[in-house]
Structures are given as C-alpha cells and as structure tokens.
Amino acid sequence: MNRRRWGTALCAALLGLVLTRPWAEDARKPSERVVTGEVVDLSCYLMLGARGEAHRGCAEACLAHGGSAAILTDDGQIILPLYDPKAAVRVDLAPYVAQRVQARGTAYSKGGITGIALTGVTLVPEEKAKPSPEPRKEGPLEPSPKPERK
Numbered sequence: 001m002n003r004r005r006w007g008t009a010l011c012a013a014l015l016g017l018v019l020t021r022p023w024a025e026d027a028r029k030p031s032e033r034v035v036t037g038e039v040v041d042l043s044c045y046l047m048l049g050a051r052g053e054a055h056r057g058c059a060e061a062c063l064a065h066g067g068s069a070a071i072l073t074d075d076g077q078i079i080l081p082l083y084d085p086k087a088a089v090r091v092d093l094a095p096y097v098a099q100r101v102q103a104r105g106t107a108y109s110k111g112g113i114t115g116i117a118l119t120g121v122t123l124v125p126e127e128k129a130k131p132s133p134e135p136r137k138e139g140p141l142e143p144s145p146k147p148e149r150k
Contacts, residue, residue, distance in 0.1 A: 033107040033116060036124060037073035039096040042080075045072065056098040069093035071103055071116075080115040082108065091118035100124040 041059035044050040044067075050058065051072065063069055071079040071093070081093050082105075093101075102124050105116040 030106045030108050030117075032105075034102060034104050035071055035073055035079050035107075035116060036100065036102045037071040037077075037079070038100050039069055039093045039098065040072045041097060042068040042070045042078070045070070045078075051098070053098050059097045060094075063094045063097060069097060071101065077114065079103070079107075080113065082115040082117040084117040087117065087119070089119075091121055093118075093121065096121060096123065100126070 038051060040051045041055070041062045043062055044055060044059060059067075069081065069092075071081070073079060081091070081103075083090055084106075091103075091105075093103075100123070101121050103116060103118055104120045105118040107114060107116045109115075
C-alpha cells in the first residue's frame with residue numbers, strides 16, 4: 001500500500017513537470033518592454049533604503065566608484081540594466097540617478113530577477129500638481145428664506 005502511494009505521488013510529480021514545462025520556457029523568453037521608475041544606486045537602496053533627490057550626491061559618488069544603478073518601478077520591483085555587447089549604443093543609467101525615467105529594451109527574467117537590455121532612456125517629466133479648487137466665497141449654507149404668503 002505504501003509503495004502504491006509513492007508511485008502515485010511520483011507519477012503526479014512527473015506529470016506536473018511535463019505539463020508545466022512549456023509555460024516555464026515561455027516565461028524566460030525575452031520580450032520588448034517599457035518600464036517607468038526611479039533610477040537608484042542599487043547598493044544604497046538595498047542596504048539602507050536610500051533613494052530620491054536627498055540621496056543624489058551619495059548615489060553619484062557610489063556609481064562613480066563602480067556601484068550599480070537600477071530602476072525602481074512604481075510597484076517596488078527592481079529592474080537591472082543589462083548591457084548587450086552586440087548593441088550599437090550602450091545606454092548608461094548613471095546620468096539619470098534620482099530621477100524618474102522611462103526605459104525601453106528587451107526584458108529577460110530568470111530566478112526572480114528581471115533585467116532589461118536597454119535601447120533607450122528618457123526622463124519622465126514631473127507631473128505638475130493639479131491646482132486645488134478655489135475655496136467657496138460665500139459663507140456656510142443657510143436655509144433659503146421662506147416664501148411670503150399673501
């Protein structure tokens with residue numbers, strides 16, 4: 001009886017591997033992608049959570065000394081820049097540190113890590129704050145006067 005359970009479990013596991021294999025392969029296929037986020041110094045972001053304009057000077061120094069830049073997306077995902085030796089142009093993220101960018105390229109994922117072979121990067125203009133509506137000039141609502149009866 002015990003052997004039968006093990007045999008059934010082994011068959012189920014093998015069947016699961018066979019059936020999921022095509023989807024697993026598709027997940028690793030490269031795809032053209034556009035990502036938007038902030039360029040961060042990877043070391044300081046991972047170790048200290050440091051990012052943004054207040055951290056720009058430190059990030060620039062870290063990148064100048066060999067640190068790595070990455071894109072932190074709005075949903076908190078880290079996208080690593082990949083440099084394709086066959087590409088005509090090498091796109092560097094360092095000039096965009098602490099700024100929001102839109103990066104284009106071919107995305108690759110493996111083992112929970114996502115990278116993008118960059119083909120272009122552009123700054124995302126800061127959204128202007130919507131003007132707040134003007135406050136009402138009249139006072140608090142008062143009941144309307146009752147009509148006169150004749």
